[in-house]
Amino acid sequence: MEDVREIMARWDALGSRDPSSRESAMELISQEVLRRAQGIEPASPGDAATGPHVAADLNDMLARILMLSKRCPFRNIREKCAWVLQSVQDMGVRIPRPLGNGPSRFIPEKEILTVSKVEERMESIFEDAFATLGRVDNISMVMGFHPQYLESFLRTQHYLLQMDGPLSLHYRHYIGIMAAARHQCSYLVNLHVNDFLQVGGDPKWLKGLDMAPCKVQMLGELNKILAHRPWLLTKEHIEKLLKAEENSWSLAELIHAVVLLTHYHSLASFTFGCGISPEIHSDGGHTFRPPSLSVSAGGYCACDIANGNGQLATTEEMLLDANHQGVEVGGEVEVLMERMRLLQECRDEEEASQEEMVMRFEREKTESMLVATAEDEDSVQSRDVSRHFEDPSYGYKDFSRRGEHVPTFRVQDYSWEDHGYSLVNRLYPDVGQLLDEKFQMAYHLTYNTMAMHQGVDTSMLRRAIWNYIHCMFGIRYDDYDYGEINQLLDRSFKVYIKTMVCCPEKTTKRMYESFWRQFQHSEKVHVNLLLMEARMQAELLYALRAITRYMT
Numbered sequence: 001m002e003d004v005r006e007i008m009a010r011w012d013a014l015g016s017r018d019p020s021s022r023e024s025a026m027e028l029i030s031q032e033v034l035r036r037a038q039g040i041e042p043a044s045p046g047d048a049a050t051g052p053h054v055a056a057d058l059n060d061m062l063a064r065i066l067m068l069s070k071r072c073p074f075r076n077i078r079e080k081c082a083w084v085l086q087s088v089q090d091m092g093v094r095i096p097r098p099l100g101n102g103p104s105r106f107i108p109e110k111e112i113l114t115v116s117k118v119e120e121r122m123e124s125i126f127e128d129a130f131a132t133l134g135r136v137d138n139i140s141m142v143m144g145f146h147p148q149y150l151e152s153f154l155r156t157q158h159y160l161l162q163m164d165g166p167l168s169l170h171y172r173h174y175i176g177i178m179a180a181a182r183h184q185c186s187y188l189v190n191l192h193v194n195d196f197l198q199v200g201g202d203p204k205w206l207k208g209l210d211m212a213p214c215k216v217q218m219l220g221e222l223n224k225i226l227a228h229r230p231w232l233l234t235k236e237h238i239e240k241l242l243k244a245e246e247n248s249w250s251l252a253e254l255i256h257a258v259v260l261l262t263h264y265h266s267l268a269s270f271t272f273g274c275g276i277s278p279e280i281h282s283d284g285g286h287t288f289r290p291p292s293l294s295v296s297a298g299g300y301c302a303c304d305i306a307n308g309n310g311q312l313a314t315t316e317e318m319l320l321d322a323n324h325q326g327v328e329v330g331g332e333v334e335v336l337m338e339r340m341r342l343l344q345e346c347r348d349e350e351e352a353s354q355e356e357m358v359m360r361f362e363r364e365k366t367e368s369m370l371v372a373t374a375e376d377e378d379s380v381q382s383r384d385v386s387r388h389f390e391d392p393s394y395g396y397k398d399f400s401r402r403g404e405h406v407p408t409f410r411v412q413d414y415s416w417e418d419h420g421y422s423l424v425n426r427l428y429p430d431v432g433q434l435l436d437e438k439f440q441m442a443y444h445l446t447y448n449t450m451a452m453h454q455g456v457d458t459s460m461l462r463r464a465i466w467n468y469i470h471c472m473f474g475i476r477y478d479d480y481d482y483g484e485i486n487q488l489l490d491r492s493f494k495v496y497i498k499t500m501v502c503c504p505e506k507t508t509k510r511m512y513e514s515f516w517r518q519f520q521h522s523e524k525v526h527v528n529l530l531l532m533e534a535r536m537q538a539e540l541l542y543a544l545r546a547i548t549r550y551m552t
Helices: 004-013 019-038 058-071 075-090 120-133 138-143 147-162 169-181 186-198 203-207 220-228 235-242 251-273 293-297 315-326 332-349 354-370 416-427 431-444 459-472 483-488 491-502 509-514 521-551
Strands: none
Touching (some): 004 019, 120 147, 147 169, 147 431, 169 220, 186 251, 220 235, 220 251, 251 416, 332 459, 354 459, 354 483, 416 431, 459 483, 459 491, 459 521, 491 509
């Protein structure tokens, strides 16, 4: 049997920017898959397996071939993979088929760009992503609604994970696993488990955090506080990491770790907020079972690799869609636009006093604590995910529950622009610049549209969303009138925001559909980008302020 590392090297070569190298690697992979398939006994109709003598990893190879037939941005590779799957099926070996309806459970597949039908700019972005990661993942597919942002996101993530930096590659992926696991985000955990092993990470670490080196375990406390209650982070937490008798962290390493932790906490929010589906080649993304009669009746068969068909929608999803289409929302877009107009007029006529502004912030902060997250109940912990972090009972709690008094974080005293940016850039060169571009991109991104309306200035709405999230984290902008938030964000939207930002694992499709019913999916994805970046910046502000206080 060929050495596994050689086979993996061929998969990696599919990401080559040289077309001949890709074709050569694909040809060798095809030969290997067909060779293994020839040794398989044909599966009987009732069997769930592909045959008694199947090579242990053939199913994995076929699943990856299926993924490439759908997601590879290079047409010749997609077509070759479809041919391989058909050839294997012709031998009588069962092949996998996709589960679900595309990259998102919340957004119809037909609305998400397919890699084979994209504009030239998106094609280039997807090709770069494939060359970098060896995949175009479902997160990138959904972010593809906003190409400018996607470019910035991928550039930042590539730098954090693969370019020169204080932390070794396997540490970076393991920290990503720890961070995603805090929100039970198995999608991100699975992605980085594979990446961790691919860069030479020790498989023993994956048995649980207690099997990782002490230095990594020391991040556990920082991970849980940042994920759930960042306002509790102090310079003492930082000192414990930097001045440990053994296995202490350097400042540069800690900055890198903090950026990774906040990146993956917020990316978990986006993953749940957009209903991101498992990758086609991962558990839950495909099945080797034959199609059910109901699906076959709809004209879909397991060998129909090239047409993009998936399972039929579930009964619940069809009911939700029917409800969505039948709901009369009373011109919510027009109502929102009118409120924006009136608020602008009030701004122009009079400005609230500083005391009134502070009072409105405190009122909004208190009200945000009364907004319940979805089905405020304990989520079921999966051992596969929870083993990667400590203290599973620790979760989000409003900062004034139990009578705790947490001082307001005034942006005028410590801001990203004046303090955080320079600290990050000094200790981890270029990352501050990349993060700043990403924050700015999400915050200022606009097409001057609202649903069916053109030529709309949405800056007031974007600022209300961003500042509401920071308000939930106890962060106040002296120059912002928090009275605007209640005018622009209704209760169902606030419930969605709070759930996605604070307890993302509880986000449901019903919640996603309950806010802004007349808006397009691309606009809701933009909202999720805003939520993700505002959350990341809020966590970073608390972490960087604690580091600054330690340093001074």
